[in-house]
Amino acid sequence: MTARLAVDIGGTFTDLALERDGERWTAKVLTTPAAPERGVLEGVRVVLARAGLAPGDVALLIHGTTLATNAIIERKGxxxxxxxxxxxxxxxxxxxxxxxxxxxxxxxxxxxxxxxxxxxxxxxxxxxxxxxxxxxxxxxxxxxxxxxxxxxxxxxxxxxxxxxxxxxxxxxxxxxxxxxxxxxxxxxxxxxxxxxxxxxxxxxxxxxxxxQPRMASYLHRLEVGLREAGLTCPLFLMLSGGGLTTLETAARFPIRLVESGPAGGAIFSAHVARQRGWGEVLSFDMGGTTAKVCLIDGFTPQASRSFEVARVGRFRKGSGLPLRIPVIEMVEIGAGGGSLAHLDAMGRIQVGPESAGADPGPACYGRGGTHPAVTDANLLLGRYDPDRFAGGALKLHTGPARAALAADVGDRLGLSPEMAALGVVEMVDENMANAARVHAIESGKGYGGRAIIAFGGGGPVHGCRVAEKIGVDRLLVPSGAGVGSAIGFLRAPVAYEVVKSLYQRFGSFDLGAVNALLGAMSAEASRVVAEGAFGAATVEHRLAFMRYVGQGHEIAVALPARALAEADVPAIRAAYDAEYTRFYDRPVPGSDVEILAFAVTVSTPVDAIEPVAAVTAAPAPPPLRTQSVRDTATGEVTDWAIYDRAAMPAGCSVRGPCIVAEAETSTLVGPGWRAAVDGLGYLELTREKA
Structure with a gap:
């Protein structure tokens, strides 16, 4: 079987995941903001070398990036x-x-x-x-x-x-x-x-x-660079709605890429949830620049047809620029490893949304940064081994981190750098927990019975504390969590959605016009998908967006994926009444219903999931060493055991407080938590009852 490669460009790191014959290799390299393709090409070189593969062995490359989002936020278009x-x-x-x-x-x-x-x-x-x-x-x-x-x-x-x-x-x-x-x-x-x-x-x-000019230029440079490096395989882009599309379509409609990286993370979480049979989870993706939370129900991330970018008010709907694109619905905040800490005018610790990025990066990177970031705070709390960060590829420096935290936070508050670090981490954890609360409330849902799937470089580090704050007792850290979004790209179907408006009322429904429109939309979506489906079968989903006449917002109702017949019209109207009742308890009798828009999605089917293998209890390996860690909940400093995740067999478990270390991230198992390795090699953390 030939290899498949995924690349995710973040604000701080560029993540790569390569799979072949059931094996996976990953890499994490610093993003190169001035020319992002350089970081991609370096990462491709690194991950191919780790796998012992040649560029010609790669059959498909899937790419996601936040470059379009950053250009809008930073006004650099x-x-x-x-x-x-x-x-x-x-x-x-x-x-x-x-x-x-x-x-x-x-x-x-x-x-x-x-x-x-x-x-x-x-x-x-x-x-x-x-x-x-x-x-x-x-x-x-x-x-x-x-x-x-x-x-x-x-x-x-x-x-x-x-x-x-x-x-x-x-x-x-x-x-x-x-x-x-x-x-x-x-x-x-x-x-x-x-x-x-x-x-x-x-x-x-x-x-x-x-x-468009910036994205088209970048995609062209990337394609040329990959071809010169010997990769002749097709190149696909991750869309904000969770599907894949061709480079040509992405260059023409780059606005559909604004959430392509985070969408990969949501797809990754949905895949993991299906593997475990967990119907209700919270996807928690914390990277170098931002943290993203997304509710997943029925193994499917929440979706939306609208999105706001560059909000001027945190968590405030209506404070950003509106985009009408298919998108996976999530809350994204400036709370990543590179998010900068400072004091506001009232002397309160604030974190983000400004980020140190990859250049110069947090102060502890030793690349010229002088302001404290979340990574600096985690380092001073003892959560990171300075010689083994990012698999040893990046050495961290404690001195600059301590100086930055003292200058920007500690000295003004009369705190030691270590206690300032505790305040910074506790603030960023509360920011992320608050984002999760807001997301659930806006969706009319709660966290009772949910689990958190934590990934990204920082998700497993902060997952336990965020779970405690929102009342969740179960946390899962999949293998490859440090590059979860990139792995999610490999799980995404080739898909494309077409949305068009055609005003209709059921009192005067034009069946011919609707069928003609849906047929044309299906053909358009099928043409795009055919370029990357490689002859695979496709599935089609159709929606109509309806409301009672005079209302201001619509509800999506599923339509049959075929030409509609006269008998379908009253059935669709009845389906709308039922869906409206599900949302608002009762329909509006005697009111006509209007359709404002239709959506057609064509995609390749989702891969089948193998059940999780049962495991028997196994002894845990001895810890590699101990490390002095300050607990953010109590402020106490104790020695935490450090375990090598690669050495932990399925069925073993360890009790917190401890740290389970791997190349791209570390999982903090807080006091009162236990971590066990399941049949997939995933770490399942559960909070023990007092």
């Missing part, structure tokens, strides 16, 4: 303009006029990616059914193109009113632009996000244009 319908220049700034905090008189709202000077209009108008009310003024388009060229614009978004119904004017404007300026990247709202609600549609299209 292209100089982007928006061409829109006359009279709608300020849609991006007006939004839907809602305020995420209605009582804040000095509210800070997210600024559009396109400044007003570069939001230009032309006369044209379609009605809500796509009929032409005012033809496109082509001369005005040409004048605006000349203006934008003089302004040095690097990318253009075109968003006209009601273009999601009829794209003719957007397509003609794009044709004129390509004739006059063939090298300019252009994004059409009718292709990027063909759904109603112009603010979300324009915002998504502008964001796509904003990151």
């Amino acid at each position: 292209a100089r982007t303009a928006l061409l829109t319908t006359e009279g709608f220049r300020d849609v991006l700034a007006l939004g839907n006029e809602s305020r995420y905090d209605q009582y804040d008189l000095n509210i800070d709202l997210p600024q559009p990616l396109v400044p007003r000077r570069w939001r230009v209009t032309v006369p044209e108008r379609l009605d809500n059914e796509g009929r032409v009310l005012l033809p496109l003024d082509e001369a005005a388009v040409r004048r605006q193109v000349e203006f934008l060229r003089a302004e040095g614009i690097e990318a253009l978004a075109i968003g006209f009113l009601h273009a999601f119904v009829n794209p003719v004017h957007e397509q003609r404007a794009a044709a004129i632009l390509r004739e006059m300026w063939p090298d300019l990247p252009v994004s059409l709202s009718s292709e990027v996000s063909p759904e109603m609600r112009e603010w979300e549609r324009f915002s998504t299209t502008a964001a796509n244009a904003y990151v």
Whole structure:
């Protein structure tokens, strides 16, 4: 069997996972922010050397990255303009006029990616059914193109009113632009996000244009570098919704990659949950820059069709830029190993969202960083062995970490560097626990009976304490947890979702129009998937997004994956009433239902799962050594045993407090916890009852 390779670029580390014939090799190298492809190529070299494989042995490479997200958050995208319908220049700034905090008189709202000077209009108008009310003024388009060229614009978004119904004017404007300026990247709202609600549609299209030049350039450089290194295999990109797509599609719609790395982590957790038969879990992924939490029910991560990026208010819905893309729903906060600690104006310890990243990194990296990060705090608490961090690839320096914590936190509070470190770690753990609480509350769920699946470089380090804070008594650390998102890429299906708007009411349902639309959407999704399915069978899922007439939000209802018949129409209406009742206890009698949009997803099937092998009790190996560790719950310093995870056989167990060390991460087993190795080699931590 040929090998499959996955690469995940994070803000601090680039993670790699290589699988062949049931064996797995992993690597973790520092990300190279100035040219991310360099870190990828170095990681590929390292992991192939560990496996003893040649580049030609790799049959498939799957890649995920947060580069698109970072470009939006850091405002480092292209100089982007928006061409829109006359009279709608300020849609991006007006939004839907809602305020995420209605009582804040000095509210800070997210600024559009396109400044007003570069939001230009032309006369044209379609009605809500796509009929032409005012033809496109082509001369005005040409004048605006000349203006934008003089302004040095690097990318253009075109968003006209009601273009999601009829794209003719957007397509003609794009044709004129390509004739006059063939090298300019252009994004059409009718292709990027063909759904109603112009603010979300324009915002998504502008964001796509904003990151497209940078992402397309990066993907091209990566492809060239991989080919020069001898990898001739197909290259696929992880989508935010949990599927894989081709490099060409990713370069055209890079906005669909904004959560590709975290999506891999959620897929990884869902796969592990299926292996263990755990129907309800919390995915907890803590990396170098951020921490992500995601609820998984029925072995499937929560999904959404909308997402906010670059929120100006932490945990505040409505404080970010809206994106209408298929996405795995999760909460992401600036709480990673590189997140910087500081004191606010009131003298309180704060952690993140600023990060030391990979360059210069935390102070303990010895690469020039002078401000304390979470990794510095963990080092001073005794949680890391400075000579064995990241498998020994990166030596940590205690002196700079102690100096940074004293200067930025300890001295002002009258605390020793070690006690300042305790405050920093306790604060970051509380931030992550609070994010998990908010996520559950917003989803109408709780943590009773749930387990946590912890991974990423920091997830197993902080998992026990976060579990204690949210009331969870069971924690699982899979093998390869330090590169969990990359492993998740290898578990993801080749999939693509197409969403389009077609307004319908059940009182006047146009069966022919709906079937024609769904058929075209199915064909479009199937074409994309066929490029990477290698002849494998595919499955199709269809949804309709419905609401009672007059309501403001929709509910998704499953449709048969075939042409609809007349008998299906009342059955779909009944299914909506049942789904609405599940959400809100009772339907609304006598009210008609309207459909705003349809979604079609085509994917390769999910691999079958082998049951977990039963294990018999086995003795635990002796600890490698002991290490002085300060417990964050009590502040006490005691000697903790250090175990080598690779030496722990299935069926053995150890009692906390102790640390189970491996190359990419360490699992902290706190006081009152016990860790056992299951038949898959996973560490299952359970809290012992007092």
